[in-house]
Amino acid sequence: MIGCGLGDDAEELARRGFSVTAFDVSKNAVEWAMERFSNSPVQYLTSDLFAPDPSWKRGFDFVLECYTVQALPRDIRSRAIEAVTDLLAPKGTLLVIARGWAPDQTEDTFPWAITDEDLALFGKELHESSKEDFIEKETNRRRLVCSYQKD
Numbered sequence: 001m002i003g004c005g006l007g008d009d010a011e012e013l014a015r016r017g018f019s020v021t022a023f024d025v026s027k028n029a030v031e032w033a034m035e036r037f038s039n040s041p042v043q044y045l046t047s048d049l050f051a052p053d054p055s056w057k058r059g060f061d062f063v064l065e066c067y068t069v070q071a072l073p074r075d076i077r078s079r080a081i082e083a084v085t086d087l088l089a090p091k092g093t094l095l096v097i098a099r100g101w102a103p104d105q106t107e108d109t110f111p112w113a114i115t116d117e118d119l120a121l122f123g124k125e126l127h128e129s130s131k132e133d134f135i136e137k138e139t140n141r142r143r144l145v146c147s148y149q150k151d
Contacts, residue, residue, distance in 0.1 A: 002049060002084060003068035007033030010042045018062065023047040049083045058089050066097040070114045078121055085125040088150045094126060100133060100142035114144060126150050 001010045004022035006029060014020045020042045024030050027046045034044045047053065049068070069080050088094050098114040122128075126148035136143045 001064045001066075002087075003066070003071075004033060004044065005029050007037050007040070007042065007044065009064065009066055010044070011037055011040060013064065014040065014042050021045065021056075021060070023052070025049065049080060052083070052087065057086055060087050061089050061092045063087050063092065063094045064097075065094065067099070069096075069118065070098045070112055072112075074112065077118055081118065081121040082125075085122065085150070088126070090150055092150045093129075094122065094148040094150070096122060096144065096146045096148070098144045098146075100144040102142045113142070119144070119146060122146070122148055 001013060001020060001022040004010045004024045005026075007022065010020050010022035010033070022033070022042050023045045024033075025046070025048050030044050030046045033042075034040075045053075063084065065084050069077055069084065072080050085094065096114075096119075101113040101115045119128075119131075128146060129149050130145075130147040132143075132145040134143055135141070
């Protein structure tokens, strides 16, 4: 799991039966997650998406990218998306959950939402197997849930 933060999503994946490696660039976030879930089967690690453990390349059958790429400036997103897809094993699945770009949004609105162009970059290495594009009732914001497969 990319950008695990305080561990809630990683713990949910573990609860659902996944063997989970969760990482974040923030050492404090990882330490906090490990403290919050001290008896967890999740392997929490501090790592940079742009310099992951070499053994992770094409090493995961399932990768969750949830709100991480959209938090990055536009000028490094293509590198981040490439780094995410490099983690996925052949025949693996990538699940991307993000806020979608809305027509009334400006460049300075944080978090910077995922654009259709960003999503197309995931599709360069993978093929899209499903896409949900909807307006969330509670926030009136565009949300995206996209699943990709690697050949």
